Amino acid sequence: MNVIKDNNLLNNLKNLFSSINYKAYPSFIDDLFSLIKSLQESHKKSFVFLLVGRTGVGKSSTINSLMGEPICNIGDYDPTTIDVQSYEHEINGIKFTIIDTPGLCDNIPEKGNDQKYIEHIRNKVKQIDSLCFVTRLDEARVSADEMRGIEVISEAFTQDVWKYAVIIFTRANKADNYVIDLQERTKRIQKEIAKYTGDEVASTIPSVAVDNKSQTTPDGKRWLEELYTQVFKKMSDRGAVPFFLATVTRINKTVKKDKNRSKKNISDNSEQNDTRETEINLNGQQTEEIKSKLFSTVPILEKICGSLGSIFGGSVGKTIGETIGGVIGYGLDFIFSLFS
Ligand SMILES: Nc1nc2c(ncn2[C@@H]2O[C@H](COP(=O)(O)OP(=O)(O)OP(=O)(O)O)[C@@H](O)[C@H]2O)c(=O)[nH]1
Ligand SMILES: [Mg+2]
Structure with missing residues (x-):
C-alpha cells in the first residue's frame, strides 16, 4: 500500500477527476478523500x-x-x-x-x-x-x-x-x-x-x-x-474492514482467470485446483450481504457509491475504482466494482 501524504493524495484525486462536473455531488472529492483515509486507517488495524x-x-x-x-x-x-x-x-x-x-x-x-x-x-x-x-x-x-x-x-x-x-x-x-x-x-x-x-x-x-x-x-x-x-x-x-482488506484480493477472480485459461489451455487442472481452492466467487445474494456490511461499517462508502451512477452514469464504478486503486492500493477497485 502506498503511503501518500494528505496534500498529495488530495491533489491526485483532483487531477484524476478534473474533467467531472460536480454539481450533482459537490462534496465528492472530500468524501472520497475521507473514504480513502478511513481505509488507510483500517490497514493499520488488526x-x-x-x-x-x-x-x-x-x-x-x-x-x-x-x-x-x-x-x-x-x-x-x-x-x-x-x-x-x-x-x-x-x-x-x-x-x-x-x-x-x-x-x-x-x-x-x-x-x-x-x-x-x-x-x-x-x-x-x-x-x-x-x-x-x-x-x-x-x-x-x-x-x-x-x-x-x-x-x-x-x-x-x-x-x-x-x-x-x-x-x-x-x-x-x-x-x-x-x-x-x-x-x-x-x-x-x-x-x-x-x-x-x-x-x-x-x-x-x-x-x-x-x-x-x-x-x-x-x-x-x-x-x-x-x-x-x-x-x-x-x-x-472494528475487525470487518481489516478482514475485508486482507481477503479482497481473492474475491471474484476465478471468472477472469477462467476466461484467460480457456483461451490458453483449458486442460490445466492443477492451476484450476489452485485457483478454485482459495478464490471467493460471490453470488448475487452474497454480494448484497457483503455490500450491506461494508455500508454499515463505513457509512461514507454508501454515500459515495449511491451517487456514482448519478454522477458518472453507467458502469463506471469499476474504472473509477481501478484508477483510485492505482493511487491508494488494492481493495477500492473491488469495492467500487460492486456498484457498477
Ligand atoms: N473429511 C474431512 N476432513 C477434515 C475436515 N476438516 C478437517 N479435516 C481433517 O481432520 C483432521 C484434523 O483437522 P484440523 O484442522 O487439524 O483440526 P483441529 O480442530 O484444528 O485440530 P486440533 O488443532 O488438533 O485441535 C485433519 O486430518 C484434516 O485434514 C473436513 O471438513 N472434512
Ligand atoms: Mg488446530
Missing part, C-alpha cells in the same frame, strides 16, 4: 479470530480455507492440557491473530478448574472480532465438553461475544442426512448458547456447513463463499 471446538474437528483447516493460506498446522496437536494459544499472521499487509483454545472442549482430566482457565483466557485475549465455534456435522449430539466450552466462553467474555459468532460444521460430506442434520445440529447448538444469551441472540447465530476435503457440500454448492459471507457479516465493526 483483527482477531477465536477458535472454539474439540480436537480434530477441523478448526485449523477451516481457518486456512477461509484465509486462503496454510497458516495453521493441521492435525498436529494432541491436547493433554487446557491452554490458550495465539498465533500472529499477516496477509496483504494486514495483521491478524488466531486464538486457539485447545482442550477447552475436550475430555481431559485437568478440567474442573474453570475459574482459573477463565482468568487465564481473559488475561491473554483482549479483543475478539470473530468467534468460530467449530463442530463436526457427522456427529449427532452436543457433547458435554462442547457444552462446557460454551459455558466457559460465555463466562470469560460475557454473552456479548456470541454476537460475533458463526457455528461451523465440518465434514459436511460425511453427514448421513445433510439437510436435516444441518438443521437439527444448528438448533441444538443455538439452544445450548441460548442458556447464556437468551433466544434472541442465539437464534441469529448463523451456521455454515463446510468440508475442508472438498469444494462443495452434498447439495453440490460451494461452501467457501458462504463461510466468507457469514463470518464477514458477524464480524465486529
Whole structure:
C-alpha cells in the first residue's frame, strides 16, 4: 500500500477527476478523500479470530480455507492440557491473530478448574472480532465438553461475544442426512448458547456447513463463499474492514482467470485446483450481504457509491475504482466494482 501524504493524495484525486462536473455531488472529492483515509486507517488495524471446538474437528483447516493460506498446522496437536494459544499472521499487509483454545472442549482430566482457565483466557485475549465455534456435522449430539466450552466462553467474555459468532460444521460430506442434520445440529447448538444469551441472540447465530476435503457440500454448492459471507457479516465493526482488506484480493477472480485459461489451455487442472481452492466467487445474494456490511461499517462508502451512477452514469464504478486503486492500493477497485 502506498503511503501518500494528505496534500498529495488530495491533489491526485483532483487531477484524476478534473474533467467531472460536480454539481450533482459537490462534496465528492472530500468524501472520497475521507473514504480513502478511513481505509488507510483500517490497514493499520488488526483483527482477531477465536477458535472454539474439540480436537480434530477441523478448526485449523477451516481457518486456512477461509484465509486462503496454510497458516495453521493441521492435525498436529494432541491436547493433554487446557491452554490458550495465539498465533500472529499477516496477509496483504494486514495483521491478524488466531486464538486457539485447545482442550477447552475436550475430555481431559485437568478440567474442573474453570475459574482459573477463565482468568487465564481473559488475561491473554483482549479483543475478539470473530468467534468460530467449530463442530463436526457427522456427529449427532452436543457433547458435554462442547457444552462446557460454551459455558466457559460465555463466562470469560460475557454473552456479548456470541454476537460475533458463526457455528461451523465440518465434514459436511460425511453427514448421513445433510439437510436435516444441518438443521437439527444448528438448533441444538443455538439452544445450548441460548442458556447464556437468551433466544434472541442465539437464534441469529448463523451456521455454515463446510468440508475442508472438498469444494462443495452434498447439495453440490460451494461452501467457501458462504463461510466468507457469514463470518464477514458477524464480524465486529472494528475487525470487518481489516478482514475485508486482507481477503479482497481473492474475491471474484476465478471468472477472469477462467476466461484467460480457456483461451490458453483449458486442460490445466492443477492451476484450476489452485485457483478454485482459495478464490471467493460471490453470488448475487452474497454480494448484497457483503455490500450491506461494508455500508454499515463505513457509512461514507454508501454515500459515495449511491451517487456514482448519478454522477458518472453507467458502469463506471469499476474504472473509477481501478484508477483510485492505482493511487491508494488494492481493495477500492473491488469495492467500487460492486456498484457498477
Ligand atoms: N473429511 C474431512 N476432513 C477434515 C475436515 N476438516 C478437517 N479435516 C481433517 O481432520 C483432521 C484434523 O483437522 P484440523 O484442522 O487439524 O483440526 P483441529 O480442530 O484444528 O485440530 P486440533 O488443532 O488438533 O485441535 C485433519 O486430518 C484434516 O485434514 C473436513 O471438513 N472434512
Ligand atoms: Mg488446530
